[in-house]
Amino acid sequence: MSTKTPVPELVLDQITVRFGGLVALDDVSLRVPAGRIVGVIGPNGAGKTTLFNVICGFVTPSAGQISLGGRSWKPRPHRLNRLGIARTLQGVGQFGGLTVLENVLVGARGFRSGEEPAGRGWPAGRARQSEQDALAALERCGVAEYAHAYPGTLPYAVRKRIELARALAARPRILMLDEPAGGLDTDEIHWLAGLIKTAGTTVLLVEHHMDLVMSVCDEILVLDFGKPIALGTPAGIRANEKVTEAYLGTAA
């Protein structure tokens, strides 16, 4: 968190999504500055995952603009990786027929958001580089020992970490985490908070676990029935009456 005003890396401008008659997102705007950790919270069905799907190109917004690094941008899912955007899915979206290492290797495609030129050298050299990236990511998530196991045989918490490793192996500049703490216990969530804080990338976080969100985020966007109802620091959000109302309902 630098003191100078960070450049907005990802900007959502008045995004609206309609599914038939249902308004899933209503005029949502969000500026995500580089290197910041931004949380998106809200009750079930508030449109958090839809917002992620818009950024990933799975859902085309009915209205609104997205820009990445200052340029207008139309996201497409399979191009995210080379743009340096990695996303994890709710639950575990793993390839059951691939070993843990191979799972992570699918994400480590050798596109760098950093200064190194992408895809240089012989294919064999690139494959080795990808493998090093993948192993480093597994090591970072503390699951390197399972590299040659199949994910189906592993406990849920380990699989969640493999999911994180696959996202990190792409060396992303924006990391999008969709309920990374779902189904994890306190120790695991504590570890996860540490990882997010030290990720060194921009992080977008959708999460229900309030302690995690409040402890790691620089900024939080609150959605309720697709409408943005609050945007601010964790302390500000905690004190916001509208947020309390959305979560707990109005006093009778």
Added chain:
Amino acid sequence: MTDVREKRATEAVQSKAFKRKKTPHPIWYAVAGAVLVAALTHYLPPFRNYQLATVGAYFTVTAGLTVLTGLNGQLSLGHGALMATGAYTFALAQNRWLALPLSFAAALLVTTLAGVVIGLAAARLRGPYLAGLTLAVAVVVPSVTSTFDDTFNSDMGLSIALDPPPGAVAMEQWQAWLCWTGALITALLLAVLVRGRFGRDLRAVRDDETAARLAGVHVARTQVLAFVVSAACAGLSGALFAVLAQSVSPGAFPLTLSLFLVMAIVIGGLGRLAGALCGAVLLVALPALAQTAGERSGSQRLEGNLALVIFGVVLVVVMLAAPGGLASLRLSTIFRRKR
């Protein structure tokens, strides 16, 4: 980090040592296969050589099909039709120019193009719809021969002019060499292709399309490529069958052939080249077995249908005993079962 790892790594998980299995480069398998085939063709009688050649021709198509169905998850019931495409192209080219390499190239090219067309449609379809589309292809292609009977000579088919084998080589031996050259090159190329990133992407798409897409895999392109590769294999196989029979006719590529191919790779073990080889052997061995059994029983009517029954029974038994297919069987697994 460490505390959690210690806590989570349960006994059951840790007891298994998760080691990577080192496998030799596929080229060694291909070399070993070539040596074995060369030796076999030297000693086997002509009819056995012919059967060996047929195994090679079947292996060419099952190898491609197992990559498509087993690794990429696309079920094709139309590979028999792609084989017919290859066979007819080979026949037409061979009868016109009488140049074996050229005819093989033409067969490969035309089936590859057919694969692109079907693959583009297939990449948009899933499950039963994909099966339906490929089934339609399997039905349509043979009937094309009777629609354009000037070129394809309807049900009679075309006979193929072949140069006599070089030197003092017997025809069956020559056929076996041709078929196995095609089969081993195909299997080697597939094995190399599947080892790297492409193979990983194929399987990732099969297991979870959304996650694959997010990880940077171009799902549609991967699926089309897989289809094209396996179509090319089918085309080569069709051309090899044309060499074997020295003729082509729609009757040689019925719908049941496509179904048999799928059954063979399932029995052999989906997604494994070794399984495709097992399947190819079965495709030759089981009908032969059925024929012998039919002849012994003295019933003419039994003969034609017995192969289907035997295939069905083998499929059921293998799926019960070894769900991963014959190629998944190891001596150690059998031993453990018995204990």
